[in-house]
Amino acid sequence: MSKSYPLYERPSDRLKQLLFGRWRRFYRPHVALEGVDLEVRQGQTVGVIGRNGAGKSTLLKLLCGKLQPSSGRVEIQGRVAALLELGTGFNPEFTGRENVYLNAAIFGLTRPEIDARFAKIAAFAELGDFIERPVKTYSSGMMMRLAFSVVVHVDADILVIDESLAVGDIFFVQKCMRFLRAFSQRGTLLLVSHSIPTIASLCDQVLFLDHGRMRMFGDAKTVCEAYSASRWTDLPEDEARGLRAAAARKPVSEQDASAPVVAPSNGSARTVENRTTVLDSAQRFGVGGAKLVSVDLRVDGRVSNWCEGGERVELEVAARLETAVDRPVVGFYIKDRRGQNLFGENTFETGCQTGATVGATVRARFVFTMPVLPVDEYLFDVAVGTGTQDRPLILAWYRDVLKLSSRAKSPHRGLVGIAMESVELEVDPSGPAIMR
Structure with missing residues (x-):
């Protein structure tokens, strides 16, 4: 109709x-x-x-x-x-x-x-x-x-x-x-x-x-x-054209790659190793200007694709820029089976405002405690962009790059569970009447 x-x-x-x-x-x-x-x-x-x-x-x-x-x-x-x-x-x-x-x-x-x-x-x-x-x-x-x-x-x-x-x-x-x-x-x-x-x-x-x-x-x-x-590939077209034009002026191989731009973390960032390959089913979108090099996922210090919840997780993302960027930003999301974003983070607020030239390798490292996820399979999205939180420009967004399985042994509460420091219950037989 x-x-x-x-x-x-x-x-x-x-x-x-x-x-x-x-x-x-x-x-x-x-x-x-x-x-x-x-x-x-x-x-x-x-x-x-x-x-x-x-x-x-x-x-x-x-x-x-x-x-x-x-x-x-x-x-x-x-x-x-x-x-x-x-x-x-x-x-x-x-x-x-x-x-x-x-x-x-x-x-x-x-x-x-x-x-x-x-x-x-x-x-x-x-x-x-x-x-x-x-x-x-x-x-x-x-x-x-x-x-x-x-x-x-x-x-x-x-x-x-x-x-x-x-x-x-x-x-x-x-x-x-x-x-x-x-x-x-x-x-x-x-x-x-x-x-x-x-x-x-x-x-x-x-x-x-x-x-x-x-x-x-x-x-x-x-x-x-x-x-x-x-939403990221259709707009803003004027900025997208500028980035594509900048990337097309000179091939990456003809540029001098600058030193890697590393988002600051607690200590010096380690070298990214291509330990976790991007899934063949991963889809990419964005205005162009960056390509994913590697994604490294470690659970309690080991390369792993499963967790139980409560572990120390390190996610390291490396991407190669095909255009000069004033302020590179790297981020990630973890999604459930229905595609709902459970949680994520990016490097915008880290204070790293160093520009990067064509051919530079951008590395970001995220360290966090894995919440308790319901027993199921989950997917990671990673992205490289620039701009601000209110007006981001996505250079490359890779969807479903990694799969993580949850083997949680305890029952979960909600979409994401958290580890309790303590849970207590007291019964006072002489206590006040129950509130109605």
Whole structure:
């Protein structure tokens, strides 16, 4: 399906189009979506990602019936509940109570059904006396509470949510996340978000939209990583061109390689040995200007690809620059099976601001205590870049370069566990009464 809008240069062009549109077009068509072919099966949780203006909200409005496609068709089976722009379906002059009845009726509930569920809706929203006040007095967070609470209680088969979780306090957001995880076990969920960790943790499939077109649709890990890669390879093009031009002026072999630039650590950095080869499946992206030489992973002083948690880990990354860089930065991430970044670090804050010339070898050494990871396999990403934390320029990002297996013997708590210095429990039979 596709969706386009007419853009008029002048207000008078609308009248001209109405009168003379049969013979001439007085507008410029703007294509918001083009050629989107998507099938979402019952019980799937699908995320939609993309930059601002990619067509994400337009797609959800088409799926909800709030817009009609310019071409193609939308087929939906089941009751749909949508949470799009905050305030959609609400009358600002009505009280929260009145808007609950209005919004729930729009979703197809009868008056007796709303009466029976109102107490639960009000309790979920936690608005207190504000439920009896006009919605125009609500903050954006309060508006989200009320809208989400209605959606929770309409018994929808398909739930469509667009960025609404970006507002609200952390406690209510967590309550919403618990509901979404429970709903995903029985219903169909479509979620738009700029939060890649949220998409990766909730969704089975992800649609990546780019300028109104489907760039990729597939499993969450693959698509989320492709989207993250595009953020570094697509922008900023002006800086990327400058780096490519600098690298192309003279081949590396014709340059004098400077001394290695080593990020400072506790003591002098040791020579990098190519003890751990990059996995054949590793993927590289970036604007160019650096190549990975070696990655050395040691667990308690030994070259290893497994850990139990609590060990002293040394990760050493070496890369060769193909362009001059004012301030090289090296970093890494450890990811779980779903592609969620568990933790990572980079050398930006180390104070190493030495420039590096073409052909220089950049080495970074990270030493840390490995947390307790659930028994599974994990992957490392490493990257070489420049710039700042707010405006980085990725020269080369290598995805899935190393695999690490966790053989943790103790049960874990959460995505990442930490070693407790001590855990104590005392029982005082004569103590105070239990708090209720």
